[in-house]
Amino acid sequence: MSEFVQDVTKAMVALRNVFTETPLQRNEFLSQKYDAEIYLKREDLTPVRSYKIRGAFNFVSEMLDKVSQDAAFVCASAGNHAQGVSFVCHYFKRRGIIFMPVTTPQQKIDKTRIFGKEFIEIRLVGDTFDQCYEAAQSFVADGGGVMAPPFDDIRIVTGQATVLCEAALQWKKLNGGSEPDLIIVPVGGGGLASGVSNFLHEYGWKTKIRFVEPEGAASLLACLKNKKHVKLENINTFIDGAAVAEIGALNYTMLQQFSPDCIITVPENRVCSTMVEMLNVEGVVLEPAGALSIDALKSISCQELKGKKILLVISGGNFDFERLPDIKERSLRFQGLKKYFIFGFPQHPGTLRSFLAQLxxxxxxxxxxxxxxxxxNFGSVLIAIETKKYDNFYVLEKNFQALGWPYRDITNDQVLFDFVI
Structure with a gap:
């Protein structure tokens, strides 16, 4: 047994004092859909509803004897890492200072405070995460505490690797001596991906591993294509739990041997469809990043999936239901069930009746x-239409053309869509 596997196993045993192992569940719906055996490692069922508690716990537990009793553990985060650090500070009865951007939703601030209770202090600093992170670094540099990094630290990586350490033991109970054919892991900063992949390699399984990133924030893919550690200039932050412009330096070092072909990038709006599907069919609430590994199945051919045993890491379920209308909207647009048009309506009586007759x-x-x-002669009108089958729009647009009125479909014109909608 390698040193890394020993360290991960030790961390997993220590975690049992904090929470029970998260389930590894065979999902019948997904198994039937893809004609495969699909297993979900449910990290959305930790006490903080994400895997982030694992790395935070391992980091803090290893630092306890190395810092003074009065030293605060500091982090900068507007999401799951903040909640993980807060929970762990409360568990160890140690002071924590959580830096969060001023723009952080109140719901996330409240949840972070609930987990940390009287042991944490939340400081709202900066309009962006970068400004917030700089403030936290300055605070630590001035002797204000110990920085608990979100992913770029071997103690964090070791903690996140307990996800697969647990899953491997659970897999053996469910499937005997067989190994998974494929493991799919979501990627943000790379802590989970580097931990799981390294554990997989040193544990001895011959299982294939693939990583999934949002199309608009594929930082690992960029590094592997360029064969060096790079930072994306612009990212789409919609899948906030995985929207990282620069993967951790240590994490890249641990992942640099992989081919770009191991990366699956998925469109943000399709992830929304997966979230809605899992909520409606399975009653499972996932955050966007938590749905990445399930959504990645849609990018793999049926032949490659058929009959295979596949393990998906479900990274989190911290979903703010105030975002649900936007999630549903994006899902409908991706499926082609909702479109937006700008029409030039003739300015005379009966125009609206003529338009409605086309529906x-x-x-x-x-x-x-x-x-x-x-x-x-014409007045501009914005019209949004939903339908039950996407091919209904083929008929509709033929009808619109027959009317002879000027119109434009702006559904996929992002610049105009954002301006008008």
């Missing part, structure tokens, strides 16, 4: 707004 029983107008009224 079928399954077509529903969910938004209707005059953008500009004038004395001109």
């Amino acid at each position: 079928a029983p399954d077509d529903d107008i969910v938004r209707f707004e005059y953008l500009k009224k004038s004395t001109r």
Whole structure:
């Protein structure tokens, strides 16, 4: 047994004093859908609803004897890492200072405070995460405490690797001596990915591993393609739990041997469809990053999946339900069930009746707004239409063309869509 596997096993044993192992569950719905045996490692069921508690616990527990009793553990985060550090500070009865951006939703601030109770102090600093992180670093540099990094530290990596250490033991109970054919792991800063992949290699399984990133924040893919540690200039932050512009330096070192072909990038709006599907069919609440590994299955051919045993790491379920309307909106647009149009409506009586006559029983107008009224022959109107089958729009657009009115589909014109909608 390698030193790393020993350290991970030790960390896993210590975690049993904090919470019970998260389940490894065979999911019947996904198994039938993909004609495979799909198992979910449910990290959304930890006390803080994400795997982040593992790395935070291992880091703090290893630092306790190396810092003074009065030293505070410091982190900068607006999400799961903050909650993990807060929970662990309360568990060890040690002071924690959590730096969060001023723009952090109140719901996340409240949850972080609940986990840490009287042992933590929350400081709202900066409009962006980078500004917040700089403030936390300055605080630590001035002797204010010990920084608990989110991913770029071997103690964090070791803690996150307990996900697979647990899953391996559970797998043996469920499947005997067989190994998974494939493991899929989501990637943000790389702590989970580097921990799981390194444990997999040193544990001795011959299982194939693939990593999944959002299309708009594929930092690991960029590094592997460039064969060096790089930072993305711009990222899409919608999948906030995995939207990291620069993977950790240590994490990249541990992952640099992989081919870019091992990375699956998934569109943000498709992830929304997966979230809605899991909520409606399975009653499972996932955050966007937590749905990445499930969504990645849609990018793999049916032949590659058929008959295989696949282990998916479900990284978290901290979902703010205030985001649900946006999630549903993005899901419908991705499936082609909702579109936005700008029409030039003729300015005379009966125009609206003529337009409504083009719609079928399954077509529903969910938004209707005059953008500009004038004395001109045509007035601009924003119309959003939902339908039950995406091919209904083929018929609709033929009908629109027959009307002879000017119109434009702005559903996928991101610049115009963001401006108007």
